[in-house]
Amino acid sequence: MSEQTPTGKRFRDSLLPAKVKIVTIAAGAWALVTTASALDINATISPILTSIIALIPTLIELIVAIVPAIIVMAVVGFIVAFFDKILGMMKL
Secondary structure, eight states: OOOOOOHHHHHHHHHHHHHHHHHHHHHHHHHHHHHHTTSOHHHHHHHHHHHHHHHHHHHHHHHHHHHHHHHHHHHHHHHHHHHHHHHHHHTO
């Protein structure tokens, strides 16, 4: 009786050349990144961080402005639901 190889193992074995290619591409990309790291990263990231820091106070003001409105809507919603339950029990 001949021994059969499971299809999963055959599939994994067929992917072995692809894995070697992926590792080679990753190594080449890493070499490219290390070569490009000679560029000034601060000049790239600094404007992004500056704009994010400039947005933070605006976001905080937005949250502070919206929270009271949300609280008022919650209280009004509770009161309306409360009176709706009372009227529902009275079956008017």
